[in-house]
Amino acid sequence: MGCRDIGGHWPESATAWAEGRQRAASEGGAMSQAIRPDAIYALGYTDEERQRLTEQAELFRSCTSRLLQDAGLGPGAHVLDVGCGVGDVSILASSLVGPNGSVVGIDTDPRSLAFARERVCERGLTSVTFTEGDFREFVSPRLFDAVVGRFVLMYQGDPAAALAHLAGLVRPGGVIVFQEQDFHCPPIARPEAVDTWCEALERVTQVFEASGMHTRMGLGLYDLFVEAGLPPPHMHIDVHVLTPADALGPKVAAHTLRSLMPIFERFRVATQEELDPETYADRLLADLAASRAVLGWPPLVGAWTRR
Numbered sequence: 001m002g003c004r005d006i007g008g009h010w011p012e013s014a015t016a017w018a019e020g021r022q023r024a025a026s027e028g029g030a031m032s033q034a035i036r037p038d039a040i041y042a043l044g045y046t047d048e049e050r051q052r053l054t055e056q057a058e059l060f061r062s063c064t065s066r067l068l069q070d071a072g073l074g075p076g077a078h079v080l081d082v083g084c085g086v087g088d089v090s091i092l093a094s095s096l097v098g099p100n101g102s103v104v105g106i107d108t109d110p111r112s113l114a115f116a117r118e119r120v121c122e123r124g125l126t127s128v129t130f131t132e133g134d135f136r137e138f139v140s141p142r143l144f145d146a147v148v149g150r151f152v153l154m155y156q157g158d159p160a161a162a163l164a165h166l167a168g169l170v171r172p173g174g175v176i177v178f179q180e181q182d183f184h185c186p187p188i189a190r191p192e193a194v195d196t197w198c199e200a201l202e203r204v205t206q207v208f209e210a211s212g213m214h215t216r217m218g219l220g221l222y223d224l225f226v227e228a229g230l231p232p233p234h235m236h237i238d239v240h241v242l243t244p245a246d247a248l249g250p251k252v253a254a255h256t257l258r259s260l261m262p263i264f265e266r267f268r269v270a271t272q273e274e275l276d277p278e279t280y281a282d283r284l285l286a287d288l289a290a291s292r293a294v295l296g297w298p299p300l301v302g303a304w305t306r307r
């Protein structure tokens with residue numbers, strides 16, 4: 001039961017897109033991050049997706065926290081969190097910069113920002129504020145000590161230009177920190193991965209590719225930072241390990257399938273019946289237990305540098 005190519009039914013547009021991507025990659029090496037239209041935001045903007053983002057943030061909180069600390073985020077820093085969603089990275093950053101620091105989160109989605117504001121209000125975090133807009137057009141009279149972002153460059157049509165713009169918002173000597181996923185690393189598993197996981201992951205990767213997302217952004221961060229004119233970044237990889245005793249990981253996986261269902265169907269990559277998000281977490285846990293398997297989530301790659 002190792003991971004295998006499940007083929008699947010790609011729509012014509014997705015097939016053409018993937019062929020173009022293949023061609024670009026063979027012609028230009030790192031061209032998988034070539035300029036393209038912005039990705040469709042495949043996960044959507046529903047309340048259920050906002051809830052999933054908070055669950056996912058819990059899964060990745062410790063590795064994002066480590067990355068921000070490695071990058072030197074500390075008390076008193078003035079931070080910009082780009083593509084902040086419902087505010088999890090902003091809240092995490094505020095715990096590192098403390099009451100004398102500040103965090104500004106920016107996102108295009110007003111309802112996510114309303115949810116983020118409620119969350120910081122409940123926590124009494126007066127130094128965290130949110131602003132609506134496209135961060136590629138964001139200007140600020142005051143330079144930031146740090147720009148941070150998680151799962152956000154993957155969606156930009158021209159991520160190098162986006163990063164170069166953001167670098168201009170950071171003071172000399174300040175830090176630029178990103179954490180992005182990589183869907184093309186070989187599976188990490190013992191004794192081997194289970195089909196329930198591999199098949200779903202294959203479909204998720206297909207639909208993200210069809211939506212225009214940079215699915216190799218994680219390890220691509222090195223080239224991207226250099227292309228944006230920044231010093232070569234420090235990098236590390238974190239992998240959440242799913243085990244038969246992991247309650248949160250399978251739930252986040254199931255809720256990801258649920259959020260992606262409309263786009264799975266739109267691109268005809270998978271049907272509700274095939275993926276059955278409502279029973280997915282239980283099925284995955286049962287298969288992990290039956291195979292006594294542990295396996296790695298697609299890696300989170302962190303990169304940071306000083307301006």
Ligand SMILES: C[S@@+](CC[C@H](N)C(=O)[O-])C[C@H]1O[C@@H](n2cnc3c(N)ncnc32)[C@H](O)[C@@H]1O
Nearest residue numbers: 083084085088107108109133134135150151152
């Ligand atoms: C996958 S979510 C990640 C949210 C958050 N960073 C986290 O890790 O929980 C990506 C978010 O980036 C936002 N986003 C993507 N491109 C953006 C842009 N150019 N300007 C502002 N927000 C953007 C989306 O609206 C979405 O809320």
